[in-house]
Amino acid sequence: MRGKVSRRTIFAFIGPAVIGLAMVGIAPLLYALWTSLHFFNLTKLKKVKFIGFENYWTVLTDEVFWQAMGRTMFLLGTALPLQLALGLGIALVLHQPGLTLIKTLARLSLVLPMATTYAVVGLLGQVMFNQKFGVVNQLMGGANINWIGDPENAFVMIVFWDVWQWTPFVALVLLAGLTMVPGEIEEAARLETTSKWTVLRYVQLPFLIPGLVAVLILRTADTLKLFDMVFTLTRGGPGSSTEFISLMIQRVGFRGFDQGLASAQAIILLIITIILAQIYIRVFYKEVN
Amino acid sequence: MNFRKLMASTAMAATMATTAVADGHGWSLKEAAAPYAGTTVDVVFLLRPGYEAIEAMLPAFEEETGIKINIIKHPYENALGEQVRDFVAGGDLDIALIDLVWIGNFAENDWILPLADVQAKFPDAVDPDLDIDDFFPLVLNAFGGWNETLYGLPFDNYSGLMFYNSCMLKEAGFDGPPETWQQLKDEYGPALTKDGKYAFALQSKRNETQSADSFARVLWPFGGSFLNDEFKSNLLSEESQAGLQFRQDLMQYMPDGIVAYDHAETVNGFAQGDIAMITEWSAFYSTVVSPETSTVADCVEIAPEPMGPAGRKPALGGFSLAVAAQADDAEQAAAYLFIQWATSKANAREYLERGGVPARQSVYVEDGLEDFKFVPALVESWQDGVPEFRPRFAEWPEITEIVQEWGTKMMLGEVTTVEGAEEIGTRMEAVLEEAGYYSGEKPMAQ
Numbered sequence: 001m002r003g004k005v006s007r008r009t010i011f012a013f014i015g016p017a018v019i020g021l022a023m024v025g026i027a028p029l030l031y032a033l034w035t036s037l038h039f040f041n042l043t044k045l046k047k048v049k050f051i052g053f054e055n056y057w058t059v060l061t062d063e064v065f066w067q068a069m070g071r072t073m074f075l076l077g078t079a080l081p082l083q084l085a086l087g088l089g090i091a092l093v094l095h096q097p098g099l100t101l102i103k104t105l106a107r108l109s110l111v112l113p114m115a116t117t118y119a120v121v122g123l124l125g126q127v128m129f130n131q132k133f134g135v136v137n138q139l140m141g142g143a144n145i146n147w148i149g150d151p152e153n154a155f156v157m158i159v160f161w162d163v164w165q166w167t168p169f170v171a172l173v174l175l176a177g178l179t180m181v182p183g184e185i186e187e188a189a190r191l192e193t194t195s196k197w198t199v200l201r202y203v204q205l206p207f208l209i210p211g212l213v214a215v216l217i218l219r220t221a222d223t224l225k226l227f228d229m230v231f232t233l234t235r236g237g238p239g240s241s242t243e244f245i246s247l248m249i250q251r252v253g254f255r256g257f258d259q260g261l262a263s264a265q266a267i268i269l270l271i272i273t274i275i276l277a278q279i280y281i282r283v284f285y286k287e288v289n
Numbered sequence: 290m291n292f293r294k295l296m297a298s299t300a301m302a303a304t305m306a307t308t309a310v311a312d313g314h315g316w317s318l319k320e321a322a323a324p325y326a327g328t329t330v331d332v333v334f335l336l337r338p339g340y341e342a343i344e345a346m347l348p349a350f351e352e353e354t355g356i357k358i359n360i361i362k363h364p365y366e367n368a369l370g371e372q373v374r375d376f377v378a379g380g381d382l383d384i385a386l387i388d389l390v391w392i393g394n395f396a397e398n399d400w401i402l403p404l405a406d407v408q409a410k411f412p413d414a415v416d417p418d419l420d421i422d423d424f425f426p427l428v429l430n431a432f433g434g435w436n437e438t439l440y441g442l443p444f445d446n447y448s449g450l451m452f453y454n455s456c457m458l459k460e461a462g463f464d465g466p467p468e469t470w471q472q473l474k475d476e477y478g479p480a481l482t483k484d485g486k487y488a489f490a491l492q493s494k495r496n497e498t499q500s501a502d503s504f505a506r507v508l509w510p511f512g513g514s515f516l517n518d519e520f521k522s523n524l525l526s527e528e529s530q531a532g533l534q535f536r537q538d539l540m541q542y543m544p545d546g547i548v549a550y551d552h553a554e555t556v557n558g559f560a561q562g563d564i565a566m567i568t569e570w571s572a573f574y575s576t577v578v579s580p581e582t583s584t585v586a587d588c589v590e591i592a593p594e595p596m597g598p599a600g601r602k603p604a605l606g607g608f609s610l611a612v613a614a615q616a617d618d619a620e621q622a623a624a625y626l627f628i629q630w631a632t633s634k635a636n637a638r639e640y641l642e643r644g645g646v647p648a649r650q651s652v653y654v655e656d657g658l659e660d661f662k663f664v665p666a667l668v669e670s671w672q673d674g675v676p677e678f679r680p681r682f683a684e685w686p687e688i689t690e691i692v693q694e695w696g697t698k699m700m701l702g703e704v705t706t707v708e709g710a711e712e713i714g715t716r717m718e719a720v721l722e723e724a725g726y727y728s729g730e731k732p733m734a735q
Contacts, residue, residue, distance in 0.1 A: 042373055042374070042377050043394050043398060043683060043686065044683070045377065045398070131546060132563070146546040148546060148549040149546015149547065149548055149550070150545075150546060151701060234549070235366075235494070235495060235496060236495060237494065237495035237548060237549060237697060238495065238548040238549050238697060238701060239548065239697045239700075239701045239703055240694060240697075240698070251690060254370045255369075255370065255686060255690055256686055257370075257686060257687075
């Protein structure tokens with residue numbers, strides 16, 4: 001079969017996609033790489049000049065950059081385990097036999113948080129967590145908690161919204177993994193033991209690993225890029241308490257207009273994301289036979 | 290800024306206007322706009338009352354001129370970025386909306402045209418009744434002028450005013466608002482902060498609000514400033530530190546989380562009767578006196594901002610409109626006609642009545658302005674204002690980010706006022722050094 005398709009035909013089919021991807025994905029990356037090596041401020045375009053790795057050095061020695069990176073990693077370390085634990089719990093409940101209609105409705109409702117625009121989540125948060133009029137304080141018996149104006153509470157609020165929005169995604173991915181477990185193996189295991197933990201650990205978990213690795217990679221990348229929701233909710237404040245790395249890059253690039261420095265920050269972030277993804281794959285990923 | 294040279298540039302613009310009369314030609318907007326009928330002018334507007342006012346008046350202009358004004362609305366926070374990207378990319382904007390702190394940036398990048406150049410290019414478009422001298426000089430200078438040249442005409446004009454709830458003050462035993470900041474803290478603060486109500490709110494969110502409405506507001510009345518005569522940081526001076534420390538002390542009479550308060554939260558808190566006094570822009574007057582948006586409309590009174598040891602020095606802010614260099618000839622002429630019309634003496638009264646704040650002196654001496662309680666305080670403020678309340682040079686967007694970050698940290702107690710001032714000073718001077726102010730490459734104009 002392979003010999004019958006000409007090389008030209010293969011290129012004709014694949015070429016447009018490759019060119020499209022290159023234009024959408026690779027070209028901006030190359031442009032960012034170029035600007036990162038230049039003094040490139042949008043309001044000082046007459047002064048654009050090649051400065052080598054000076055922007056990278058500035059970023060790597062900038063305490064504020066690493067503080068923002070640390071804050072982002074702390075968010076990842078707080079929100080992701082919660083999402084995994086809750087997502088797994090939901091997936092296991094939905095994997096139980098019976099109650100088909102309710103489970104279908106539950107699956108559908110799980111899509112809603114994911115389908116909500118990030119920026120809208122932030123705006124909802126502003127209203128719901130308002131100290132005086134917000135529904136959250138009302139539900140807490142008229143508590144007077146200052147959510148948005150307190151550094152610690154603002155961080156908790158961001159974790160809450162991230163968990164609310166992305167736990168369903170984790171649940172759906174893990175549920176898909178659970179449906180991959182051959183029924184007869186699961187049934188045989190349940191005949192062997194009554195321990196749900198043993199079934200989960202030795203029968204279901206191997207089938208969940210690919211999904212878990214995908215979740216880890218996607219959620220890590222998403223958290224490192226988290227912008228819209230935080231921007232509309234706290235704008236990085238109060239102080240710098242919710243200034244995550246993507247907000248900092250936006251601030252430098254689009255409010256300070258230093259595109260060169262922002263590009264260097266973005267490229268360093270990209271490198272960190274790739275390294276983390278590689279670590280996840282090497283440490284966790286195992287082919288399921 | 291050399292004020293005399295700016296006035297010379299202004300005089301040139303005025304001369305252009307009067308030439309039309311000297312020529313003996315009768316001038317009408319309709320005839321002047323006839324060659325440009327059908328032209329579309331793109332302009333950025335903010336989501337604020339002054340813009341809604343002019344938008345409501347717009348059909349009359351479009352009908353008379355045949356010029357279409359295409360308004361692109363942005364919140365303040367996005368307006369600079371959107372315009373910078375448009376000008377860098379050679380986009381569609383024909384008019385620049387310029388906050389007073391953006392003018393150095395826009396002018397130095399040649400994104401806007403000097404007013405005199407536009408008038409010389411399109412002499413038939415110049416209204417002989419433009420009367421540039423009728424603008425408040427401080428406002429015209431600060432909002433529209435840069436480096437001895439006039440670029441824009443003041444359009445959406447603010448001065449910091451004290452809005453106070455006279456009912457709450459009366460109940461607490463005060464006949465009027467505090468005359469000084471010290472009085473506000475020592476007498477009004479303790480008396481009015483109780484039962485979930487607060488004496489005062491100083492909007493301090495980490496954006497331009499932190500720099501302009503909060504940080505700068507406590508510098509100037511106490512004799513401080515961002516920069517000294519050598520363009521070095523003046524934030525560690527005794528006066529600047531007194532102002533910044535005063536803000537820390539005053540926070541006990543403000544709502545919790547004041548660092549998350551932007552204009553909306555502050556104005557709403559006042560309008561709902563939770564806060565007795567705020568220092569806000571004149572532009573929010575219509576919001577706090579409208580029964581639709583304020584439960585305390587009947588109690589609202591206006592005064593100039595309190596005085597500090599160095600005098601009143603109220604906050605100064607606002608926007609001018611200037612013709613964009615990137616527009617083609619027809620668009621430039623049409624843009625000029627719109628700017629001239631929107632800021633004209635003839636339309637100032639209607640603009641005021643619809644919720645705008647014109648910068649025309651003549652309108653404020655007209656009869657029947659009793660309903661506009663802010664007028665006396667506004668006029669007084671525009672006599673005492675400081676044009677460089679926030680430096681207007683091209684580096685401000687970078688410096689304001691630094692001020693926002695460390696100013697908020699000071700308020701949260703994460704650093705002391707001295708530590709914060711040191712950080713801001715070091716970083717601010719690095720930006721100015723890079724820009725070439727210390728090497729003499731750029732004149733020390735702010």
